[in-house]
Amino acid sequence: MKPSTIDLKAIIRAEGLRYTNQRESVWQELQSSDDHRDAEDIYFSLRQKGINISRATVYRTIEVLVKNNLVRKLDLGDGKNRYECKWDAAHHDHLICTECGKIVEFMNDQVEGIQSDIAREYGFSLSYHIHQLFGLCEDCR
Amino acid sequence: MKPSTIDLKAIIRAEGLRYTNQRESVWQELQSSDDHRDAEDIYFSLRQKGINISRATVYRTIEVLVKNNLVRKLDLGDGKNRYECKWDAAHHDHLICTECGKIVEFMNDQVEGIQSDIAREYGFSLSYHIHQLFGLCEDCR
DNA sequence: AATTATGTGAGATTCAATATCAATAAGGAA
DNA sequence: TTCCTTATTGATATTGAATCTCACATAATT
Known part of the structure; x- marks a missing residue:
């Protein structure tokens, strides 16, 4: 859209x-x-x-x-x-460089699926999630 | 330990x-x-x-x-x-109830593996991550 | 145009977290 | 043990993001 x-x-x-x-x-x-x-x-x-x-x-x-x-x-x-x-993008999460602050967006349907499984297992109805990976980007390491 | x-x-x-x-x-x-x-x-x-x-x-x-x-x-x-x-537990993440604040810990090796793959794909060396699922717990929904 | 309830602005307030700096005490040396 | 050096602590001020207050402005209906 x-x-x-x-x-x-x-x-x-x-x-x-x-x-x-x-x-x-x-x-x-x-x-x-x-x-x-x-x-x-x-x-x-x-x-x-x-x-x-x-x-x-x-x-x-x-x-x-x-x-x-x-x-x-x-x-x-x-x-x-x-x-x-979020109007023009499918759902995505973030990779963040702890050195330079660079933010990269990633998408992974598999994780989304697993999240649903986990929620079901514990009886939760999910409304949203936070999934962030922190580390050093290519340039900073 | x-x-x-x-x-x-x-x-x-x-x-x-x-x-x-x-x-x-x-x-x-x-x-x-x-x-x-x-x-x-x-x-x-x-x-x-x-x-x-x-x-x-x-x-x-x-x-x-x-x-x-x-x-x-x-x-x-x-x-x-x-x-x-974190001395007595394997790595885990959290499910949080947005209504009552209940916190449930979960573990999932599959997600851990996928995170490594994603990091590699984008050239990041991972140091830690945040993975939290928010929603309503069994009692609150 | 008049009416009225919602929205706005300037500044005060909250709250977690950090900074300051003189006083204290840990730990090595004698 | 006692002395010294320097890291650590405590009381308080400060920061910074975010929220609250309330008089004034304005959107939208009549």
Whole structure:
């Protein structure tokens, strides 16, 4: 699905929320750049572009986007939440270089299957998972 | 390996560090109870037992234990680091109930193998990983 | 255009974790 | 044992991400 085909206004309003310039700005900003960005980063980018928005609104808007599955929250272990648009990619997880911070996305259907098996074994109904591999990338080792 | 067989003094001193009561206390406390505890929790437990130790020292000592592989740091997504002794268990990961917070440990050699394959494919040398499944446990769904 | 409830902004607040730095004590040397 | 050097500790301040507060602004309906 292409980003442009997602109508934030429709989604927002279907939730009974109001469509605002700030919400659209955050959504645009998240789509306009590399993934794995954090809230502070989004905030400063928008300010730099002359868009008037507050820190609180950035955080609140991201939360709305996450709740509506437009954005996925990532915890890459560096103490702040990161976010990625997930509209154009199949489910993937992350390899992270502990030296240079490089993030590589990987996909593996086999693991997904095993996860379901494990959940079933313990009587859990799965809603999401975190699967991250940390180590040194080719360049850093 | 039984906990009692681990000689913290020897390990600490082999690192060129000094063996102190505070470091021993934190190590004992981590072993004496359920796993998945956080630093604040350890701090209060020790204080309650009449052991004089500061918050800073608890944090610092845990860091030492982690660096020496006596303790594993967990990020279960609730905004604080948790720790577990790993001396008596094979490697395992976690299933977490998003409703009641229950934590279940699971082991799966197949996933471990696949992780190695993925790392090799992308030229990474793996040092550790995070693999957590979130959902509702039997009781909560 | 008027109404009203939701959304926003600026700043205060929270909370985990880290930094600072003077005082303390571990451990080697004599 | 006593002395010394230096790592460690404790009390407190500070950081940084994220959330909360509440007066004001504004979207959307009438």
